Amino acid sequence: MTEPRRPKLAGFLWAVVRLREAGIGLFIIILVGLVTLRVPAFLSPDNLLDILLNISILAIVALAQTMVIITHGIDLSVSSMIGLAAMMVAFVVKQNPEMPALLALLLGMMLGAALGAFNGLIITYGKVPPLIATLGTLSIYRGLVFFYSGGTWINSFELPKSFKLLSKGTPLLLPNMVLLALLAALIVYYFLNHTRAGRDIYAVGSNPEAAQMSGIPKQRVLFLVYLLSGVACGLAAVLWASRFESAQTNTALGFELQTVAASVVGGVSISGGVGTVPGVILGALLLGIIQNALTIVRISPFWQLAAQGLLILIAVIVDHLVQQRAQREVQS
Amino acid sequence: MKQTPLAPAETQVTNLINEFAPRRSFLARFQRWEWMLVGLIVLVVLLNTQLSPYFLDALNLSRTSSDFMEMGLMMLPMVFIIITGNIDLSVASNLGMCASLMGWLFMQGVNIWVAAFAALLLGTLAGFFNGLLAARMKLPALVVTLGTYAFYRGVAYVLLGDQAARDYPEAFTYLGQGRLPGTLIPFSVALFIVLAAAFGLVLHRTTFGRYLYGIGNNENACIYSGVPVSRIKLIIFTLSGFMAALAGLILAARFGSTRPDIGNGLELSVITAAVLGGVDINGGVGSMVGACLSLLLIGLMRFGMGLLNIQGQVQGVVIGLLLILSILLPNGLVQLSGVKRLDRRSILAVLVVVILFALFFGFFFWSRAPVLIGG
Numbered sequence: 001m002t003e004p005r006r007p008k009l010a011g012f013l014w015a016v017v018r019l020r021e022a023g024i025g026l027f028i029i030i031l032v033g034l035v036t037l038r039v040p041a042f043l044s045p046d047n048l049l050d051i052l053l054n055i056s057i058l059a060i061v062a063l064a065q066t067m068v069i070i071t072h073g074i075d076l077s078v079s080s081m082i083g084l085a086a087m088m089v090a091f092v093v094k095q096n097p098e099m100p101a102l103l104a105l106l107l108g109m110m111l112g113a114a115l116g117a118f119n120g121l122i123i124t125y126g127k128v129p130p131l132i133a134t135l136g137t138l139s140i141y142r143g144l145v146f147f148y149s150g151g152t153w154i155n156s157f158e159l160p161k162s163f164k165l166l167s168k169g170t171p172l173l174l175p176n177m178v179l180l181a182l183l184a185a186l187i188v189y190y191f192l193n194h195t196r197a198g199r200d201i202y203a204v205g206s207n208p209e210a211a212q213m214s215g216i217p218k219q220r221v222l223f224l225v226y227l228l229s230g231v232a233c234g235l236a237a238v239l240w241a242s243r244f245e246s247a248q249t250n251t252a253l254g255f256e257l258q259t260v261a262a263s264v265v266g267g268v269s270i271s272g273g274v275g276t277v278p279g280v281i282l283g284a285l286l287l288g289i290i291q292n293a294l295t296i297v298r299i300s301p302f303w304q305l306a307a308q309g310l311l312i313l314i315a316v317i318v319d320h321l322v323q324q325r326a327q328r329e330v331q332s
Numbered sequence: 333m334k335q336t337p338l339a340p341a342e343t344q345v346t347n348l349i350n351e352f353a354p355r356r357s358f359l360a361r362f363q364r365w366e367w368m369l370v371g372l373i374v375l376v377v378l379l380n381t382q383l384s385p386y387f388l389d390a391l392n393l394s395r396t397s398s399d400f401m402e403m404g405l406m407m408l409p410m411v412f413i414i415i416t417g418n419i420d421l422s423v424a425s426n427l428g429m430c431a432s433l434m435g436w437l438f439m440q441g442v443n444i445w446v447a448a449f450a451a452l453l454l455g456t457l458a459g460f461f462n463g464l465l466a467a468r469m470k471l472p473a474l475v476v477t478l479g480t481y482a483f484y485r486g487v488a489y490v491l492l493g494d495q496a497a498r499d500y501p502e503a504f505t506y507l508g509q510g511r512l513p514g515t516l517i518p519f520s521v522a523l524f525i526v527l528a529a530a531f532g533l534v535l536h537r538t539t540f541g542r543y544l545y546g547i548g549n550n551e552n553a554c555i556y557s558g559v560p561v562s563r564i565k566l567i568i569f570t571l572s573g574f575m576a577a578l579a580g581l582i583l584a585a586r587f588g589s590t591r592p593d594i595g596n597g598l599e600l601s602v603i604t605a606a607v608l609g610g611v612d613i614n615g616g617v618g619s620m621v622g623a624c625l626s627l628l629l630i631g632l633m634r635f636g637m638g639l640l641n642i643q644g645q646v647q648g649v650v651i652g653l654l655l656i657l658s659i660l661l662p663n664g665l666v667q668l669s670g671v672k673r674l675d676r677r678s679i680l681a682v683l684v685v686v687i688l689f690a691l692f693f694g695f696f697f698w699s700r701a702p703v704l705i706g707g
Contacts, residue, residue, distance in 0.1 A: 074474070088695075088696070088699060091699060091700070092699050095699070111692065111695075113688070114688045114689055114691065114692035115692070117684075117685045117688050117689070118685065118689055120685070121681075121682065121685045122656055122660055125681070125682060126656075126659070126660040126663055127659075127663040128656060128659045128660050128663065129613045129614065129659075131419070131474075131613055132607055132613050132655065132656070132659060133656060135600055135603065135604065135652075135655065136604075136652040136653070136655040136656040137652065137656070138600065138652070139600070139604075139648035139649065139651060139652035140648065140649045140652035140653060140656075142645060142648060143645050143646045143647070143648040143649030143650075143652065144649060144696075145645070146643055146645040146646050147646050147649070148696065148700055151643065220681075223681070249645070257478065257481065257482060260478060261478070261479075261482070264475055264478070270472045270474055270475045271472060300490075300493065302486075302489040302490050302493050302494075302592075303486065303489075303490055304486070305482050305483075305485055305486030305489055306482070306483055306485075306486025306487055306489070306490055307486065308482045308483075308486065309479050309480060309481065309482030309483025309484070309485070309486050310479075310483055310486075312475070312478060312479035312482060312483075313465070313476070313479040313480065313483060316465075316471050316472075316475050316476065316479065317465070317469070317471070320469055320470075320471055
């Protein structure tokens with residue numbers, strides 16, 4: 001095989017683009033550079049912290065979404081799980097103001113686990129396609145939010161201070177929420193790369209038949225990822241209620257799109273089997289930076305959604321072109 | 333499936349087909365699915381007439397029927413797309429973008445019909461763009477349309493911002509609010525019926541329609557048999573864009589105004605209607621009659637629940653459950669009928685989830701008690 005000749009710069013760029021994480025990293029650096037030239041305050045510690053705070057919840061849920069997508073599934077119900085768990089936790093906290101904040105966190109994760117387990121059950125044992133199953137629970141869980149709250153909201157003054165500080169408190173330099181997101185990323189990284197169950201997730205996603213033949217319990221792996229997605233949503237729900245100091249009937253409405261976007265931009269393949277934790281974190285970071293940059297450069301907030309959509313499209317198109325070229329290289 | 337020796341020739345052939353079809357249980361099931369839907373519709377009508385005296389009111393039914401026509405118009409091409417094993421998540425955003433463009437142009441002083449034409453053109457182009465990416469570049473339709481879902485809705489916000497376009501001329505609002513002269517049939521319903529018949533004929537009576545099933549069942553086989561797969565996909569995505577724009581015009585006409593969030597979330601209702609109608613999300617199976625029956629069922633259920641003062645969001649619980657059950661029950665029956673023995677482990681897993689869920693709902697109602705009492 002002869003290495004195709006190419007100018008040096010193009011060769012370097014090719015190498016960078018080919019490594020997905022490096023490609024997004026480069027894009028982020030260029031973007032940050034451009035925005036900083038325009039508005040130097042962009043790189044101030046306050047603003048950076050703001051970006052981190054804004055993407056923490058997204059990162060936690062996107063990590064779980066990534067595991068689901070790696071198995072060639074999708075979890076559209078994340079937004080409704082967050083909404084329901086947030087409403088229930090906020091309600092319980094309102095009724096019991098002296099409740100320790102950590103217990104609220106635990107409660108949220110358990111509620112999320114129950115919701116995720118239900119998804120997992122109908123997908124594995126009920127053999128309902130993931131898209132349909134979670135489309136159904138998307139509206140079921142959202143409906144339960146209305147049913148539960150009777151259409152009312154939980155406002156900031158109804159929540160105790162300890163609960164509000166749960167996400168924003170900074171006992172260890174960074175806000176708890178950011179630390180939790182980092183911790184989640186480390187755990188998921190270890191889980192996906194260094195444990196048997198984690199490797200099984202990739203195996204099921206890249207070739208379900210082969211995985212089953214080699215004795216991987218496919219159903220149990222699928223059940224696990226939806227369960228974990230629920231747990232992550234429960235955690236995210238408590239953080240959400242704590243950060244925004246409220247629980248509304250429309251909490252996290254439409255959030256499922258952002259989690260899928262962060263995964264896809266981060267190089268997770270929707271056809272399963274491909275995706276890394278650093279990629280997803282960078283994907284979430286890119287989404288957060290774009291959101292922040294648009295505001296700080298004073299582009300109308302109405303552009304945000306269009307920019308997000310454009311970013312997803314660019315990501316998949318670039319991915320496709322890179323893959324095509326890589327394939328051609330292998331063939332030659 | 334065991335072949336019975338005394339079965340008539342027709343059943344034998346069906347059995348033979350089922351023997352070789354990859355999803356025979358699906359095929360067998362959906363032959364009867366339309367009848368299930370008819371039964372459910374009868375049940376819902378009977379139940380609702382018992383529950384509310386206003387249900388069987390012609391004027392009420394006429395008014396409420398037009399509420400579901402935008403959904404229906406987008407459902408028609410969606411059935412095509414899902415049968416080929418693809419999906420279009422961008423329809424509602426496309427609807428919003430087109431309606432917003434029309435509203436924006438109208439506010440700039442452009443004639444409403446010119447604006448409407450421009451919206452139709454934009455919608456068709458947007459569908460064509462989806463098709464280009466999904467069919468020509470062979471990107472997964474789910475991701476492509478997820479991207480354009482955000483992008484098209486974003487364009488709607490860019491166009492109108494926090495404004496609302498209103499004061500459309502009466503000749504235009506007729507599209508959404510008017511009735512056929514001398515009858516109670518809304519114009520949009522008549523339009524839907526005509527188009528549904530056309531789409532149904534194309535799906536079930538033309539080569540193009542057969543190709544759609546072929547692509548859904550085995551795309552590679554179709555490519556090797558010389559079916560112009562990528563052109564067909566391009567056509568159906570473009571068609572979907574056009575219909576989304578048309579639905580946008582009708583929705584804007586019905587509301588008499590356009591805001592950029594118009595039709596938000598409608599794509600999920602559209603997909604729900606198609607899947608509940610027996611269209612297999614994995615492609616290859618489905619009928620236009622089933623899809624239209626399911627639209628009718630959803631419409632009647634929502635109307636009935638609305639009369640009972642059940643909030644729209646809580647109605648979603650029922651529709652969502654119905655969607656899941658429509659696939660879960662037949663699958664569960666197949667499993668329970670002894671095709672596959674349940675081992676102890678899976679029974680244990682089911683039990684754990686059931687207990688978990690029971691605990692969840694126990695907590696759900698226990699913690700909610702103060703709300704009910706009025707605390």
